[in-house]
Amino acid sequence: ELKVEQNPLFLSMQEGKNYTIYCNYSTTSDRLYWYRQDPGKSLESLFVLLSNGAVKQEGRLMASLDTKARLSTLHITAAVHDLSATYFCAPSQKLVFGQGTRLTINP
């Protein structure tokens, strides 16, 4: 059974700081997805990582995938308030989601 663990589950940061969210998963998967969810809203796709070593960047967010370590990271650079949301990772195969990381960015 595929298990997905994210950490931290809650993260409060100051604007301008950098931080990394980690996503570990238990069985082989050659791709991984990151989604964002704002309160009361649905999920929005951020990144699709399709191979080992894949790195994608969009604005202040950068995601990477290490399929051998079964680990993906989502790095936030110089955080701004607009990035406050819950972030979910999901390996492929029915897209089993992690518990989510609730990110709050304070001025």
Place this chain on the structure above:
Amino acid sequence: GAGVSQSPRYKVAKRGQDVALRCDPISGHVSLFWYQQALGQGPEFLTYFQNEAQLDKSGLPSDRFFAERPEGSVSTLKIQRTQQEDSAVYLCASSSTSGANTGELFFGEGSRLTVL
């Protein structure tokens, strides 16, 4: 339509009532998924369709839950004899690709079910 559309957005049901939740995926999308999201949790897989075929229903929590997609487009999730623990947001998502390595999912806004 341009995106995945779900209805109703909000549904309040008395315990024991039957409910039906509708999902209109993006036109032409082969794959359709239903998820259940409890407050503060990640989405949990319920069932998966490839066109009209229900290929995986392993996530349906009980035989009170039933999903169909008879013509390979619109899907309905039906919950019979609702219980309080069924209260959640039910998310529908579609994808243009199929198979085990499914592509990026496009989610609807969800149907929030509250069972009293």
